[in-house]
Amino acid sequence: MDYVFLNIIALMFIAVCSVAGFKRIHLPPILAYLFAGILAGPQLLALFSHPQEMHLLAEIGIVFLLFSLGLEFSLPKLMAMRSLVFGVGLGQMLLTTSVFTAIPLVFGVSLSASIIIGGAMALSSTAIVIKQATEMGILNNRRTQLAVSILLFQDLAVVPFLIAIPLLAQSGEVSIAIALGEALLKGIFVIALLMSIGKWVLPWVFREVARTRTDELFVLTTILIALLAGGLTYYFGLSMALGAFLAGMMLGESQYKYQLEADIRPFRDILMGLFFVTVGMELDLAVLWHHLFTITFGVLMLMVVKVALVRIAANMVKTEPLDAWSAGIKLCQIGEFSFVIAALGTSHEVLTTEQSSLIVSMGVISMALTPWLINHSVSIAKKLVRAPAIEASSSNMSSSHPLSKHVVICGFGRVGQSVARMLKMEGIHFIAIDIDPVRAHESRNAGEPVLFGDASQKDILINANVQEATLVLVTFDESEKAKQVISRTRQISDTIDVMVCTKRDYQLESLYSAGANQVVPELQEGSLMLISQVLHYAGVPMSRILKRVRAERKGRYDHLHGFYPGETTEISYGTEDKLEFIHAIVLTEHASCVGKRIKDIDFAKMRVSVKGLRRNGTELTDPDHEAVLQPHDVVVIAGKPRRVERAERKLLDDF
Incomplete structure (x- = not known):
């Protein structure tokens, strides 16, 4: 044997x-x-x-x-x-x-x-x-x-x-x-x-x-x-x-x-x-x-x-x-x-x-x-x-022509269907891939260009002619599967743009690291649309609103990350390393960081960021890194729960 x-x-x-x-x-x-x-x-x-x-x-x-x-x-x-x-x-x-x-x-x-x-x-x-x-x-x-x-x-x-x-x-x-x-x-x-x-x-x-x-x-x-x-x-x-x-x-x-x-x-x-x-x-x-x-x-x-x-x-x-x-x-x-x-x-x-x-x-x-x-x-x-001939690239026996310059929609659920309707209105060709057999069957019967299959498989993407597409849009909220789709797409073409839609911003950085050109978290985008409406009704000019929205997207929704936790905030084993909290720290007279400049404190090592500084009732949203911390200052930091706790101990006790 x-x-x-x-x-x-x-x-x-x-x-x-x-x-x-x-x-x-x-x-x-x-x-x-x-x-x-x-x-x-x-x-x-x-x-x-x-x-x-x-x-x-x-x-x-x-x-x-x-x-x-x-x-x-x-x-x-x-x-x-x-x-x-x-x-x-x-x-x-x-x-x-x-x-x-x-x-x-x-x-x-x-x-x-x-x-x-x-x-x-x-x-x-x-x-x-x-x-x-x-x-x-x-x-x-x-x-x-x-x-x-x-x-x-x-x-x-x-x-x-x-x-x-x-x-x-x-x-x-x-x-x-x-x-x-x-x-x-x-x-x-x-x-x-x-x-x-x-x-x-x-x-x-x-x-x-x-x-x-x-x-x-x-x-x-x-x-x-x-x-x-x-x-x-x-x-x-x-x-x-x-x-x-x-x-x-x-x-x-x-x-x-x-x-x-x-x-x-x-x-x-x-x-x-x-x-x-x-x-x-x-x-x-x-x-x-x-x-x-x-x-x-x-x-x-x-x-x-x-x-x-x-x-x-x-x-x-x-x-x-x-x-x-x-x-x-x-x-x-x-x-x-x-x-x-x-x-x-x-x-x-x-x-x-x-x-x-x-x-x-x-x-x-x-x-x-x-x-x-x-x-x-x-x-x-x-x-x-012994005669020149015209090259024919397509078969006269086939009435179908492969798509080019189209959008490949991975996942034909609510988001995928909404995107498809808007693409139709603009006359942009698309093809969708969905693993749900009922949805694929119903969509195909209605004449929608939908392939049944797992979008994370290279062969399925090739059958959607992804190498000729202008954009691959991933609409399902499964980060690991989305990363596989990005990887398979990059194996086929390095130049094609890949956009990923997620419900929240938990996996924002990891999806960008996997090769996504744009990651759109629904929660943050919904907040941006709400903020735009609020600012419009508050009298802010539309040009300034659009500039603000573009800045947030370019900065990967930096000002929309994190929130102040409350008594009803649920933290589970699966979310404790994904949620980002904002926490205010009041510096006492004996805090070890008092008298030090912000730039001298290694917040990056603590893996938190400074969101603001309040002094004598005045708020500095983007505090100068040369600013020297004083007693009774309120330092606002953002980060994951455990990192925020460790950062607070370092700032107050043993820095």
């Missing part, structure tokens, strides 16, 4: 170092995990001699990946993109599979193995393409949407291959058509069942869970739903990933979409990493060394052929040449599901270990080139088209 634990620690250390190193040279984390798996595998460090034992757990990462993808592709969006998904996607899959099935056949490989090789070569990397496109901010342009449509069909096309591989191993090629027909009928039944559950049951489940306001329960329910959906399709002989995708797709239009995505992402990324580590462990380094030239030449031919075939498939639906070439360049690598197919083919002895290792080796090399290819896909496509 201790030996296994140490091996796990060693594997985690290798993975952390690999991801950090690969990130420095701008390579995707997937390659780092593959590299870590190669190091930890049985041929090098031999930390795990049987990596297949971890494979089932690692495949859950694929389930979570498809669940997240389903959240992005809700049923209405899928229907809107059906011509691309089932047109270009189907054409690319059939053409590429046919070509790469024929090539091994020419070299004497069996038909069963050739079909599996052709299917593996036809797939591209959903994880790398979507992640890279998201980081570059090009996910919503039409050429990336074309690539995503093809990826989506590829993910669906994995299912027949997962069905066919065991059949190829058991009874040969003759019964495949019958088995696929049966699987199709079962698939239709399972899809109909999952879509019904997703439409009528899941929204109710998440509504009830969200009402509990328990973060752990929401996360656990999300994981359970993804695994149950995957388990249901697996029970019927289909892919677990397909079930997770359908469950995500059904929830893609719900108000919980962004919170679900944020909750599932950490588990998805970690388990995806574990999956690629297990793939790396299964790589045969001897095959890589002995067939290096074949692998390199194969990767080159693979990329060229896949780009050309995507161009041909896209031409069937009259897609712009620039978009078609660019999408093909993005998709010319081997995908993560190719590793799944290769591993399954090897376990059923349809593929040899050498053939599987060749596929994995080609996949590793092609994935390494993918980030560079995606970055330069447009420029390469323009050279192939």
Whole structure:
């Protein structure tokens, strides 16, 4: 047991170092995990001699990946993109599979193995393409949407291959058509069942869970739903990933979409990493060394052929040449599901270990080139088209445009709604984030732009496009949560203004220290408005009132802090270190501070401030620090209760 634990620690250390190193040279984390798996595998460090034992757990990462993808592709969006998904996607899959099935056949490989090789070569990397496109901010342009449509069909096309591989191993090629027909009928039944559950049951489940306001329960329910959906399709002989995708797709239009995505992402990324580590462990380094030239030449031919075939498939639906070439360049690598197919083919002895290792080796090399290819896909496509093209930054398949120069309101309660109404009157765009499921549901039904989610999570803020906002307004009176929102916002953008609304000024300084540009305590602001009205009715000119108000805000409400305590003032354990009292100290003839100047007394060390000085019935609001204290002076100090008590003892007794 201790030996296994140490091996796990060693594997985690290798993975952390690999991801950090690969990130420095701008390579995707997937390659780092593959590299870590190669190091930890049985041929090098031999930390795990049987990596297949971890494979089932690692495949859950694929389930979570498809669940997240389903959240992005809700049923209405899928229907809107059906011509691309089932047109270009189907054409690319059939053409590429046919070509790469024929090539091994020419070299004497069996038909069963050739079909599996052709299917593996036809797939591209959903994880790398979507992640890279998201980081570059090009996910919503039409050429990336074309690539995503093809990826989506590829993910669906994995299912027949997962069905066919065991059949190829058991009874040969003759019964495949019958088995696929049966699987199709079962698939239709399972899809109909999952879509019904997703439409009528899941929204109710998440509504009830969200009402509990328990973060752990929401996360656990999300994981359970993804695994149950995957388990249901697996029970019927289909892919677990397909079930997770359908469950995500059904929830893609719900108000919980962004919170679900944020909750599932950490588990998805970690388990995806574990999956690629297990793939790396299964790589045969001897095959890589002995067939290096074949692998390199194969990767080159693979990329060229896949780009050309995507161009041909896209031409069937009259897609712009620039978009078609660019999408093909993005998709010319081997995908993560190719590793799944290769591993399954090897376990059923349809593929040899050498053939599987060749596929994995080609996949590793092609994935390494993918980030560079995606970055330069447009420029390469323009050279192939040989004509200048107008860059389109948004998709013609999406009617929604991301907000910019808007206000992000964190918390859509009384204050948030009041602010939203005033912003509407001025024609200023806003988007609100609220964790209350009932409020979010009611607001969305009324047409308000409200996201359900925890505003302290970075992913939720990114979905509100906070990086393009002019202001983030935090309206809930939870100081620790507000600090988390400030921290996450600063991680996204250092320049955006953050304003925090609180009920009182207890946490004023700590919120400013956390990075807030402006903190507005409701109690002090209410007092300022009342004071403005009083001064106005008292005949003070409005210009002087406005100047006074601006001075108070600039001084962080300095003259509004503190109050004289009374007999009914309640001091609890939670407020004794937050309340600020004002206390008057009458100096006796024998007080130790008599005869000393105010500036010679270290009030800062005592952590109190001097608010005033009364002498012979005359009040000095801002006493001169050169003033010498005399017997019978009244020194007015402000501070927290215990500090005021200590300061009084020092002034009177033992200064």
